[in-house]
Amino acid sequence: MKEDESHGMVRRHLAEKMAGEITLSEKPGEALKKWRLNFEIAQTDLSGYLGVSPSVISDYESGRRKSPGTLIVSRIVEALLEVDAQRGGQKIHAYEGMLFTEKTSKAIYATYEYTFPMQMAKLASLIEGDVVHKGIEKPLYGFTVVDSKKAILELSSHEFQKLYGWSTERALIFTKVTTGKSPMVAIRVTNLKPGAVVMHGLRGNEVHLMAKKMAEIDRIPLLATTMDIDKMVEALRKYSDYHIME
Structure with a gap:
């Protein structure tokens, strides 16, 4: 298959995935915002391409404006892709492997997608974490718990990107960490950057200064925790329930 045809197929499949998730979501505005953040596109850039006021995009995402219909969703999705x-x-290229590969890496311990975003303070509270570097806070739409040794030794750069699931705005939680340097090096050499990184098995003062420095350079929030891994995953999976209760 020619490169242009392959790119077109990826784009069409991705557009269907995005439009379907936004349209069927109980909170279409939140889903729209998640995808816009995934593509790192500002509201002003998106509105400029669509020829509307930035307040229109803001109103859709916040729920102040009536949920967009399928035609409007299609226009917004196409704008993001274009x-x-x-x-x-x-x-678009980064999502290619996620669209056409069903195999789950043995490096992944658990992964979960959120409908409602989680704030950094909530993440730190749920995992009993120490904040090593505050970074630039972003809403988190999921988490992935990964065996750091398997991920670093066995995954290629392309396969490493699959750890992000369907949203880069997520917490990547690395287990079996000794200093924290290797996971941060792996993140530095990839195009996609997570919304937050968690080093599991260390306290904040045990994270290597070089790991903290790399987090500062990429402006990624960095946390550390020694919470039991199964309890941590259970608490994170229940977040949606907590959100509804609060």
């Missing part, structure tokens, strides 16, 4: 394509298509 803006990314004009920037080189890095995000």
Whole structure:
């Protein structure tokens, strides 16, 4: 298959995935915001491409405006994809392996997608974590718990990107960590950056200064925790229930 045809197929499948999730979501505005953040596109850039006021996008995402219909959702999805394509298509390319590969890496211990975003303070509270570097806080739409040794030794750069699931705005939690340097090096050399990184098995003062420095350079929030891994995963999976109760 020619490269242009392959790219077109990826783009069509990704558009269907995005539009379906936004349309069927109980909170379409939140789903729309998640995908916009995934593509790292500002509201002003998206509204400029669509020829509407930035407040229109803001109103859709916040729920102040009536949920967009399928035609509007399709226009927004196409705009996100086209803006990314004009920037080189890095995000579209990164999702290619997720669309056409069903195999789950043995490096992944658990993964979960959220409908409602989690804030950093809530993450730190749920996992009893120490904040090593505050970074730039972003809403988190999921988490992945990964065996750091298997991920670093066995996964290629392309396979490593699959750890992000369907949203880069997620917490990547690395287990079996000794210093924290290796996971941060792996993140530095990939195009996608997570919303937060958690080093499991260390307290905050045990994280290597070089790991903290790399987090500072990439402006990624960095946390550390020694919480029992099964209890941690259970607490994170129940977050949606907590959100509804609060």
